Amino acid sequence: MPSAVSEGPQTDALSWFELADAMRRAHGDILDLLGFGPDECAYRVRAATRYWQLRDYGGPTTQQPVLIVAAPIKRPYIWDLTPATSAIRYLLQNRLHVYLLEWKSPSLDGGFAGLDIYGDRGIADCVGWISTANGKRPFVIGHSLGGSLAAVHAALNADNIHGLVLLGAPLCFQPRSSGFRDAVDILAPLLRTQANIVPGSAISQLSALASPETFIWSRLIDHAFSSLDIKAAEICLRVERWALDEVALPGLFVRQVVQWLYQEDQFCHGALRIRGRPAGPVAVTAPTLAVINTADMIAPRASVAPFLDRMPVGDVRLLEFTGEIGVGLQHVALLVGPRAQAEIWPAIVGWIGEHS
Numbered sequence: 001m002p003s004a005v006s007e008g009p010q011t012d013a014l015s016w017f018e019l020a021d022a023m024r025r026a027h028g029d030i031l032d033l034l035g036f037g038p039d040e041c042a043y044r045v046r047a048a049t050r051y052w053q054l055r056d057y058g059g060p061t062t063q064q065p066v067l068i069v070a071a072p073i074k075r076p077y078i079w080d081l082t083p084a085t086s087a088i089r090y091l092l093q094n095r096l097h098v099y100l101l102e103w104k105s106p107s108l109d110g111g112f113a114g115l116d117i118y119g120d121r122g123i124a125d126c127v128g129w130i131s132t133a134n135g136k137r138p139f140v141i142g143h144s145l146g147g148s149l150a151a152v153h154a155a156l157n158a159d160n161i162h163g164l165v166l167l168g169a170p171l172c173f174q175p176r177s178s179g180f181r182d183a184v185d186i187l188a189p190l191l192r193t194q195a196n197i198v199p200g201s202a203i204s205q206l207s208a209l210a211s212p213e214t215f216i217w218s219r220l221i222d223h224a225f226s227s228l229d230i231k232a233a234e235i236c237l238r239v240e241r242w243a244l245d246e247v248a249l250p251g252l253f254v255r256q257v258v259q260w261l262y263q264e265d266q267f268c269h270g271a272l273r274i275r276g277r278p279a280g281p282v283a284v285t286a287p288t289l290a291v292i293n294t295a296d297m298i299a300p301r302a303s304v305a306p307f308l309d310r311m312p313v314g315d316v317r318l319l320e321f322t323g324e325i326g327v328g329l330q331h332v333a334l335l336v337g338p339r340a341q342a343e344i345w346p347a348i349v350g351w352i353g354e355h356s
Contacts (some may be wrong), residue, residue: 285311
């Protein structure tokens, strides 16, 4: 991975995080050897730039296309962890044509990408390619920060998607809307690095500092409760392996997310501007389904519902899921949990079918 560029004391700190990235990858390699690495289904790369590539998981072009916008913080195989624990395979089994936008690690000359790439042009280019290839606009699905970016895109490009599905995606960042948001605000001076590239472990470690209950204590408790259940223990270990698979981020993107979204709450208030265009809830007119996990402290109801209430479209639905043991991190329960797959994903597929 290329070295981060910075000046002053932050250089040494970021170099340490680059070393931490390498150590975490080595830990992940050990889990791979033990059989807990990713087991993804086949796909083809249909389009690519230096910032992203578009995966196509196949199926007739007559099927309704869906585009998954992966969160840029980790590798996207959390959507396809194992054949038995895979949101992607569930969508394929229900006769949807699945695409996934995978963000690439930035190079030194690409370290200046910001929300204009991640929230606008990158997604728009993939949506355009899919619409041309299939003759249909896709539904766009995003989890976590990927969902936040999908919502920004929907606000900037109201007419180019068929519908929007948001899973554990924070959209509002008012003080006290979530403990995680407030902790990010406190840690903002550390996150507003001037580096071109921010190592992935820096984000992971600062996230743990921001919410130790989410990223440390709840994980330990979940592992303990899952230890006697072979299937649950396997999911936990696979999620742990995924959590070690760090992805660096452009420094500009990190600074914009921290300041514009978390600190200033520009998106929810309609004050966010990308390349001179406003983005906010009143601009999101596509049918929208949002799902929250009430056990998830990163994207609680208070970080989603106020945004939905301000949308002008009447076709908005909010589903709540109460979490489950045996997923390692509650923040990914909607993607990897067996109960989530039995309860939430049929509702998602049904909603897409109703709006196709």
